[in-house]
Amino acid sequence: MTSRRYGRGFARPRTAAYAGLVPVAALALLLAAAVPGAAQESSWTLGGSLTQQAYAAASESGSSAEGFYGSATTLEATLRARGPVLRAEFSAEAALLAGASAEAFAAAAALPGGVPTDTLYSPGDLSDAETVLAARVRTAYVKWTVEGFSLTAGRQIVNYGKGTAWSPVDLFTERDFSGLSVARRGSDALRLTVPLGALSLAEAVASPASDPAEGTYALRAAGLVFGTLEGSLVGARKGGAEEWIVGGDFKFDLSRISFHGDAAYSIPDSGGSGNLRCVLGFDTSFGDFVLGAEYYYNGAGAAGDPLFPGAHNAYGALSWSAADYHTLALSALADLEHALFAATLTWAWGLAQNGGLTTYLRLSNGRAGTEGWTGQAGLQWEVKF
Amino acid sequence: MKRAFFASLIALAAASAFGQTAETILRRVDENQAFRSIEYTGRMDIVLGGETRVKTMKAWAVGDSKAFIEFTNPEDRGTRMLKLDKNLWMYFPKEQDTVKISGHLLKEGMMGSDVSYEDAMESDALLEKYSASILREETVDGRPAWVLELKAKTPTATYDRRLVWIDKERFVSLKGEMYARSGKLLKESLSLEVRNIEGRWYPVRTEMINRLRRDTRTVFVLEDLKLDTRIPDSRFGMAELTK
Numbered sequence: 001m002t003s004r005r006y007g008r009g010f011a012r013p014r015t016a017a018y019a020g021l022v023p024v025a026a027l028a029l030l031l032a033a034a035v036p037g038a039a040q041e042s043s044w045t046l047g048g049s050l051t052q053q054a055y056a057a058a059s060e061s062g063s064s065a066e067g068f069y070g071s072a073t074t075l076e077a078t079l080r081a082r083g084p085v086l087r088a089e090f091s092a093e094a095a096l097l098a099g100a101s102a103e104a105f106a107a108a109a110a111l112p113g114g115v116p117t118d119t120l121y122s123p124g125d126l127s128d129a130e131t132v133l134a135a136r137v138r139t140a141y142v143k144w145t146v147e148g149f150s151l152t153a154g155r156q157i158v159n160y161g162k163g164t165a166w167s168p169v170d171l172f173t174e175r176d177f178s179g180l181s182v183a184r185r186g187s188d189a190l191r192l193t194v195p196l197g198a199l200s201l202a203e204a205v206a207s208p209a210s211d212p213a214e215g216t217y218a219l220r221a222a223g224l225v226f227g228t229l230e231g232s233l234v235g236a237r238k239g240g241a242e243e244w245i246v247g248g249d250f251k252f253d254l255s256r257i258s259f260h261g262d263a264a265y266s267i268p269d270s271g272g273s274g275n276l277r278c279v280l281g282f283d284t285s286f287g288d289f290v291l292g293a294e295y296y297y298n299g300a301g302a303a304g305d306p307l308f309p310g311a312h313n314a315y316g317a318l319s320w321s322a323a324d325y326h327t328l329a330l331s332a333l334a335d336l337e338h339a340l341f342a343a344t345l346t347w348a349w350g351l352a353q354n355g356g357l358t359t360y361l362r363l364s365n366g367r368a369g370t371e372g373w374t375g376q377a378g379l380q381w382e383v384k385f
Numbered sequence: 386m387k388r389a390f391f392a393s394l395i396a397l398a399a400a401s402a403f404g405q406t407a408e409t410i411l412r413r414v415d416e417n418q419a420f421r422s423i424e425y426t427g428r429m430d431i432v433l434g435g436e437t438r439v440k441t442m443k444a445w446a447v448g449d450s451k452a453f454i455e456f457t458n459p460e461d462r463g464t465r466m467l468k469l470d471k472n473l474w475m476y477f478p479k480e481q482d483t484v485k486i487s488g489h490l491l492k493e494g495m496m497g498s499d500v501s502y503e504d505a506m507e508s509d510a511l512l513e514k515y516s517a518s519i520l521r522e523e524t525v526d527g528r529p530a531w532v533l534e535l536k537a538k539t540p541t542a543t544y545d546r547r548l549v550w551i552d553k554e555r556f557v558s559l560k561g562e563m564y565a566r567s568g569k570l571l572k573e574s575l576s577l578e579v580r581n582i583e584g585r586w587y588p589v590r591t592e593m594i595n596r597l598r599r600d601t602r603t604v605f606v607l608e609d610l611k612l613d614t615r616i617p618d619s620r621f622g623m624a625e626l627t628k
């Protein structure tokens with residue numbers, strides 16, 4: 001299903017050009033902590049996590065099976081500085097990848113586009129690497145806020161949409177399915193937010209690529225409409241894809257069930273017919289169980305979503321708080337058109353205040369380079385600081 | 386009425402306070418605990434299975450309709466909550482994601498504690514949602530108290546029935562019990578420490594026990610409590626949540 005074969009914690013990002021962000025962020029951190037006349041309210045924090053993951057897997061290879069293992073040790077650190085007007089954040093990850101994780105990173109780097117563009121460092125020759133040390137910048141931005149208006153510049157997560165697995169209106173972030181949960185990646189952008197009362201906002205976002213004509217630009221209004229209904233409307237230009245996009249999202253509650261949906265309609269410059277991508281989903285809980293599901297229609301094929309090119313896709317997740325600090329969860333993603341499937345069973349144990357242990361079993365087909373099945377068993381522990 | 390339930394996560398005891406006549410007693414409780422604004426540093430000790438997990442936070446509230454909380458313990462640092470009237474949002478800094486807490490999520494324990502989001506949201510709706518009567522008089526830890534019974538007037542009330550023990554001298558809640566329609570005891574609250582702050586008696590250390598879970602309780606402690614400070618309105622907006 002997830003045709004990418006990256007090391008854990010590293011997936012292909014979408015945006016380009018991080019050059020210059022690091023010194024800008026460093027300067028901003030100093031500025032934010034030293035705003036004249038605001039010393040009493042200024043503060044900074046340093047936090048992060050250390051995660052280690054190891055796994056063994058077997059996959060079908062013709063009539064035989066191939067076994068492999070991999071591991072990844074990832075250090076993530078986030079420095080935040082905040083004053084009453086200026087705020088800055090710099091977050092970076094460094095990962096030591098071994099075995100199959102190193103191979104996966106090398107395979108990703110070999111794809112068109114090369115080494116992921118948010119990678120800060122990786123060795124030049126990955127062809128025979130058994131271990132890879134790589135680093136990337138997650139976020140690096142400065143945010144200026146006055147009377148509810150804000151201007152954010154730098155690598156940030158522009159978080160659109162209500163979907164869990166898919167959000168067609170999530171125009172600026174790539175979703176990373178390589179970990180145990182879906183994560184969003186940052187993009188280099190300039191974002192202006194204007195409040196529309198206390199519960200609504202309007203914003204303009206520009207994410208210019210190295211060639212501004214290839215960038216993505218959006219206008220959006222979002223807020224609480226009435227009752228429990230919240231929603232947004234988006235209009236965007238994706239220069240790289242040479243298309244205009246209109247879309248929106250919603251979420252509301254009926255009794256104990258929450259419903260959500262996203263839709264984006266793309267109109268190509270060429271004047272051909274447009275394409276619709278949309279998601280409908282719900283989530284609810286009963287007792288110690290939480291259940292969620294989504295259906296995703298991708299009318300744009302691989303051009304609209306390379307990871308899920310099929311027209312019909314489904315996602316489901318059921319978690320159970322089995323005991324104090326213990327959660328069992330089963331989630332599955334399926335491309336119904338291509339009969340591709342991935343399911344993950346996890347057992348998470350909150351070992352301590354600042355960390356936990358997760359074991360998992362994953363079964364999938366359609367891994368890059370194969371159409372066979374792959375089974376994987378792994379262990380991950382994380383310490384936060 | 387400026388009850389402090391959400392504001393002290395917001396004074397668990399206040400949520401269970403209420404009714405001379407029951408209503409008069411409850412009004413005195415309100416007057417005692419009324420504030421225009423409140424600002425404090427708080428700590429939640431979540432005791433589960435013999436282990437304690439600690440959450441620390443800074444909180445601001447104006448009346449009972451606006452509240453803002455920012456968690457400061459390392460694991461949740463930067464996670465924020467905004468309450469505006471009957472709406473509640475949470476902001477998660479790692480994903481820079483804002484989520485409206487509604488529907489079934491309101492039943493969940495706040496940050497893993499025994500206090501549900503719904504408990505925290507109820508605030509001053511008690512008089513609107515419950516009818517009160519004096520059941521009896523008892524002593525709690527040597528302090529004479531009225532035992533008030535609150536019965537739900539509306540199906541939207543979080544609990545079908547509550548019992549609250551009100552200190553007869555200080556007009557603060559000393560203890561509370563929350564029941565389901567079936568009569569089952571769901572939760573208990575206990576004021577562990579009541580302090581005089583600027584001439585008013587206020588519960589500053591409160592315990593909540595979820596009787597549906599075994600061996601679990603949450604102790605909420607208010608520190609550096611300041612009443613009636615000036616808090617700008619801009620503190621309570623979506624912009625502040627993601628600031």
